[in-house]
Amino acid sequence: MNIMKRLALYTMLAISATACTKSSDPFMEDPDKRLIQRLDEDMQLLTSSQYGWKATIYPKGGKGFFYYFKFNKDNSVEMLSDFNTTTATTSKSSTFRLKALQWPTLIFDTYSYIHLPNDPVSGVSGGTAGAGLQSDFQFAMDKMKGDTFYVNGIDRGNVMMMVKMTSTEQQDVLGGKIADRMNGLPTYLAGNLAPYFLFKDGGKADAAINLTTRRVRFGYVGDNNVVVSKNRGFAYTPNGIILDSAFVYNGFSIRELIWDAAAKNFYAKSGDQTIYLQTGTAPVVPLNLVYGPGKDYTVVEYSAATLKGTLNSDFDPVYTACLNQLKAYGYNLNYIRMIQNPDYTYTVRFSFSNATTTYLADVVYSTTKNADGTFKFIFVSQNANAGALPLAFVGTRNYFESAPAFSIAWVPNTIPGSTLTLGGFIKSTNPAQFFYGTVGN
Numbered sequence: 001m002n003i004m005k006r007l008a009l010y011t012m013l014a015i016s017a018t019a020c021t022k023s024s025d026p027f028m029e030d031p032d033k034r035l036i037q038r039l040d041e042d043m044q045l046l047t048s049s050q051y052g053w054k055a056t057i058y059p060k061g062g063k064g065f066f067y068y069f070k071f072n073k074d075n076s077v078e079m080l081s082d083f084n085t086t087t088a089t090t091s092k093s094s095t096f097r098l099k100a101l102q103w104p105t106l107i108f109d110t111y112s113y114i115h116l117p118n119d120p121v122s123g124v125s126g127g128t129a130g131a132g133l134q135s136d137f138q139f140a141m142d143k144m145k146g147d148t149f150y151v152n153g154i155d156r157g158n159v160m161m162m163v164k165m166t167s168t169e170q171q172d173v174l175g176g177k178i179a180d181r182m183n184g185l186p187t188y189l190a191g192n193l194a195p196y197f198l199f200k201d202g203g204k205a206d207a208a209i210n211l212t213t214r215r216v217r218f219g220y221v222g223d224n225n226v227v228v229s230k231n232r233g234f235a236y237t238p239n240g241i242i243l244d245s246a247f248v249y250n251g252f253s254i255r256e257l258i259w260d261a262a263a264k265n266f267y268a269k270s271g272d273q274t275i276y277l278q279t280g281t282a283p284v285v286p287l288n289l290v291y292g293p294g295k296d297y298t299v300v301e302y303s304a305a306t307l308k309g310t311l312n313s314d315f316d317p318v319y320t321a322c323l324n325q326l327k328a329y330g331y332n333l334n335y336i337r338m339i340q341n342p343d344y345t346y347t348v349r350f351s352f353s354n355a356t357t358t359y360l361a362d363v364v365y366s367t368t369k370n371a372d373g374t375f376k377f378i379f380v381s382q383n384a385n386a387g388a389l390p391l392a393f394v395g396t397r398n399y400f401e402s403a404p405a406f407s408i409a410w411v412p413n414t415i416p417g418s419t420l421t422l423g424g425f426i427k428s429t430n431p432a433q434f435f436y437g438t439v440g441n
Contacts (some may be wrong), residue, residue: 332352347363
């Protein structure tokens, strides 16, 4: 190779090397520098919302929670929450920081309202001991879409949505409207025991609101008598409650239940349609369609402590007789349950206790079904606890074993001040005679 060719080759190599230096190739830019720039941009975003952010999170362990955040450039954050009525009205000043982990991360680094659902003490969080409600307080900064900022929980993977607030929304939150909704919903439910939606096609859907679990169970009877049942977690807002995801009936989408102060009722809006909750004496979906293995309910429980009153059924004196007999033996009666088992047998369970120990007495029944759908209980077996105190349980056994047949149905709750949803086993010979209690699993 001659000298001129060599010089040309060296010149081309030098030009190529210069073109690939970090200063001219954005792909070769220092990743730490890019991450620091992203953190600066996220800090600017968090502090740019003049009226703060409204946020919702629905932890894996249940419930839903609303937060008001006002991020400041000194890494302080003011917050309110619907965790309880105190956190909804008492502003809490805390701290936060942005840190470059595997991705830009928002960390609430001082114990505050957002840590409460994740508190490992079950009496604080309302969740399980050691885990709480499995919520999050460290979040990967994901994406901004419109006025909504999506962040993903680092530890539990819960998504929190943060939306920029308006001046009116901020005033509503700071003015205590979250607490107003929290105080108002129990009052509403006390006067509306079985709320449901009546749609334009004539269809009805239950909207059973559970204050303890912060869940709404929507249910309706679809084609071929098939029950459609959907559970949605909810959080409170200044306007009502917001669901973790929409419930859709025949194209009508329900994401929020909005309070109408003038009408003293909740409504849902989908497109240009608005429908209000209706009041029923019992749920729309018949209990027999949602009671049993793999369904919404498998237990009816009669507990004097829970019911706090009676419906003057013929079972009330049966319960009292059992209670008094157990007292004579030195025990307290906690409850009587009717349970449908996975094999479709039934168990009547008595829970009773003394100062140190709780005992369970079980009596198991099979059933014979009649053409009209009613059924008769047939004794199968009992455990040792049931056999040890036969006089205490004989009245209840006779109640179920002597009746010709029963059906399963909702029982209207007329106990003063009670908001419990009650179901029961109704005697075929007299619909006013029934075993009843709270329904559950």
